[in-house]
Amino acid sequence: MERNLMKGNEALAEAAIRAGCKCFFGYPITPQTEISAYLAKRFKQAGGVFLQAESEIAAINMVLGAASTGVRAMTSSSSPGISLKSEGISYIAGSDLPCVIINVQRGGPGLGGIQPSQADYWQATKALGHGDFQLLVFAPNSVQEMVDTVTKAFDLADEYRMPAMILADGLLGQMMEPVTFPEISAKPVEKPWAANGHGNKREHNIINSLYLQPDVLEKSVKDRFERYAEIKEKHAEAELYMTEDAEVVVTAYGATARVAKSAVNMAREQGIKAGLIRPITLWPFPVKQMNEGSKNAHTLICVEMSMGQMIDDVKLAINCSKPVEFFGRTGGVIPKPSEILEQIKKYAKGGNQ
Amino acid sequence: MAVVFERPKSFADIPLHYCPGCTHGIIHRLVCEVIDEMGIEGDTIGVCPVGCSVMAYDYFTCDMIEAAHGRAPAVATGVKRTNPDKYVFTYQGDGDLAAIGTAETVHAATRGENIVVIFVNNTTYGMTGGQMAPTTLPGQVTQTTPYGRDPKLMGYPVRVCEMLATLTGTALAQRVAVNSVPHIREAKKAIRKAFENQRDKKGFSIVEVLSTCPTNWGMSPVDALKRLEDEMIPYYPLGVFKDANAFPEKEGE
Numbered sequence: 001m002e003r004n005l006m007k008g009n010e011a012l013a014e015a016a017i018r019a020g021c022k023c024f025f026g027y028p029i030t031p032q033t034e035i036s037a038y039l040a041k042r043f044k045q046a047g048g049v050f051l052q053a054e055s056e057i058a059a060i061n062m063v064l065g066a067a068s069t070g071v072r073a074m075t076s077s078s079s080p081g082i083s084l085k086s087e088g089i090s091y092i093a094g095s096d097l098p099c100v101i102i103n104v105q106r107g108g109p110g111l112g113g114i115q116p117s118q119a120d121y122w123q124a125t126k127a128l129g130h131g132d133f134q135l136l137v138f139a140p141n142s143v144q145e146m147v148d149t150v151t152k153a154f155d156l157a158d159e160y161r162m163p164a165m166i167l168a169d170g171l172l173g174q175m176m177e178p179v180t181f182p183e184i185s186a187k188p189v190e191k192p193w194a195a196n197g198h199g200n201k202r203e204h205n206i207i208n209s210l211y212l213q214p215d216v217l218e219k220s221v222k223d224r225f226e227r228y229a230e231i232k233e234k235h236a237e238a239e240l241y242m243t244e245d246a247e248v249v250v251t252a253y254g255a256t257a258r259v260a261k262s263a264v265n266m267a268r269e270q271g272i273k274a275g276l277i278r279p280i281t282l283w284p285f286p287v288k289q290m291n292e293g294s295k296n297a298h299t300l301i302c303v304e305m306s307m308g309q310m311i312d313d314v315k316l317a318i319n320c321s322k323p324v325e326f327f328g329r330t331g332g333v334i335p336k337p338s339e340i341l342e343q344i345k346k347y348a349k350g351g352n353q
Numbered sequence: 354m355a356v357v358f359e360r361p362k363s364f365a366d367i368p369l370h371y372c373p374g375c376t377h378g379i380i381h382r383l384v385c386e387v388i389d390e391m392g393i394e395g396d397t398i399g400v401c402p403v404g405c406s407v408m409a410y411d412y413f414t415c416d417m418i419e420a421a422h423g424r425a426p427a428v429a430t431g432v433k434r435t436n437p438d439k440y441v442f443t444y445q446g447d448g449d450l451a452a453i454g455t456a457e458t459v460h461a462a463t464r465g466e467n468i469v470v471i472f473v474n475n476t477t478y479g480m481t482g483g484q485m486a487p488t489t490l491p492g493q494v495t496q497t498t499p500y501g502r503d504p505k506l507m508g509y510p511v512r513v514c515e516m517l518a519t520l521t522g523t524a525l526a527q528r529v530a531v532n533s534v535p536h537i538r539e540a541k542k543a544i545r546k547a548f549e550n551q552r553d554k555k556g557f558s559i560v561e562v563l564s565t566c567p568t569n570w571g572m573s574p575v576d577a578l579k580r581l582e583d584e585m586i587p588y589y590p591l592g593v594f595k596d597a598n599a600f601p602e603k604e605g606e
Contacts, residue, residue, distance in 0.1 A: 022435060023431070023434060023435050025431065049434045049435055051430070051434060053427070053460075054456055054457070054459075054460035055456055057424065057427070057456075057457075058424070058427040058430075058456065058457055058460065059427075061420065061421065061424040061427035061428050061431065061457070062427050062428070062430050062431035062434070063431060064418075064420070064424075064427075064428055064431060065400070065418065065420075065427065065428035065429060065430060065431025065432040065433075065435075066431035066432065066434065066435040067431075068398075068418045068428070068431075068432065069398070069431075069432055069435055069436050071435045073431070073435075087421055088421065088424070091420075091421050095419070195398055195416035195417065195418050195432075196398065196416065196436055196439070197395055197396045197397065197398060197415070197416055197436070197439045198394075198395050198415065198416055199395040199396070200394065200395035201395070204413075204414050204415055204416050204417060205416045205417075206410045206411075206416075206417045206418075206419070207417070207418040207419065208410060208417075208418075208419040209419065210407060210408070210419055
């Protein structure tokens with residue numbers, strides 16, 4: 001298969017087209033603007049709609065409109081822009097619509113910075129808008145994995161009628177790596193619920209998130225949570241690296257997991273039994289894998305490009321049965337392998353033995 | 354016996370939730386009559402606002418989508434861009450369209466988005482109990498202007514059609530009213546023209562309909578119709594503010 005050297009953002013965009021995405025609505029923001037630029041060019045050839053919206057708010061609502069008619073729709077942004085989209089994301093979830101949203105995270109809060117960050121973990125997994133709902137959240141760690149994730153995100157979003165997010169960061173978006181695009185068979189999905197004109201052949205379809213009767217609204221939310229329970233059971237993913245005999249296990253996702261893997265390798269060279277658990281899905285969180293991968297560990301170290309957000313889920317996953325330490329850099333600073341190695345050595349030496 | 358009047362087929366035969374004397378029912382009927390006459394119910398997708406007409410999705414028998422407050426033109430854009438052969442309309446009130454949704458409205462118009470916007474202006478937020486709207490008249494008493502709207506403090510009401518008529522992407526900007534039979538007939542013609550513009554791919558068409566809110570105005574339905582004539586029309590003159598093809602080079606394509 002052909003290998004291309006591509007920037008992460010552009011690879012994401014190309015992968016979306018190959019996954020059957022028919023439209024993209026976006027608004028410029030660093031460090032993800034290449035997605036828009038690439039699609040503006042490529043959709044013309046590939047046959048699809050690119051539209052630059054007047055705001056992030058408009059862009060996500062255009063996605064809502066397109067998704068309502070049953071087509072695969074996507075938007076992307078970076079942290080401050082995702083905050084603006086949160087209203088629309090809540091409506092999309094409440095209307096049971098599938099779509100894909102990309103967040104190429106940058107430092108925050110506020111305008112923050114434009115360097116890589118993972119400080120939107122809580123937002124993506126706990127509170128991307130008002131109300132009881134979840135998004136599927138994927139955290140790829142390479143350009144190739146981003147490509148592979150796009151199709152999966154669209155497929156699962158369609159299957160479960162819910163929004164999916166690819167939580168990348170400025171590092172993954174901006175770096176270039178060789179990628180191959182798998183032969184994609186965009187699964188044709190029946191969408192009998194779509195509001196695309198009934199053609200006088202069926203009753204009218206209504207796409208809606210308003211339920212004024214509390215018991216009816218409660219039922220619609222509970223139905224959604226039944227689907228969430230199935231997803232938790234079937235679709236949580238993680239990579240376990242050298243965890244079988246590991247006494248110190250690092251947990252990290254996305255770009256940070258690559259740095260952490262280097263640190264684990266360095267530790268192994270020094271005879272330290274270190275391992276890595278890399279969540280690939282952040283929601284659903286890979287609870288089983290977290291327990292499996294840390295079964296022989298006396299200490300876990302959660303490493304993030306934030307002040308510590310995923311660490312809450314790591315502690316919950318293992319029911320706080322072992323100490324979970326934290327090391328993080330934030331504001332756009334990327335942790336160095338040597339810094340993580342230092343942490344591994346600190347705890348391997350018996351800090352928590 | 355000849356049938357001289359009947360409920361349009363695309364207007365669901367269920368009770369409306371609107372207050373007595375409210376003119377939403379008339380405006381719904383006019384839109385449905387146009388949809389029926391053009392035979393486009395099966396090819397039409399409507400987008401509802403947040404406001405009194407939030408549940409209009411139950412009344413129109415074409416496919417319907419409920420948008421967030423003010424976002425209907427963006428939702429309609431997403432529908433139309435991916436379904437260019439379908440008819441797409443939004444049905445919005447003044448708070449929805451001219452306050453929280455100003456950006457979506459102006460930019461849908463400036464892009465010449467090929468949709469129909471039915472804009473119902475009753476100078477108040479009806480659903481939430483009668484607060485000041487962007488279209489509330491100077492001196493008008495509402496819940497949030499208990500001493501009357503003072504332009505020095507709250508600014509002046511916005512004339513939406515006049516504003517949108519300045520944009521190249523706007524094909525039709527017309528203001529009508531539904532307080533008398535002649536006005537209602539004129540309103541229907543305007544709505545028909547807006548849908549025909551969409552068929553002919555002429556650009557963004559908005560029909561602003563001056564409407565009444567007897568409940569929140571604290572008036573009888575009859576007095577409310579009189580207020581529309583005596584107070585609203587002088588500030589919001591009826592007429593066509595723009596009628597053009599926003600994309601003339603596309604003609605004949």
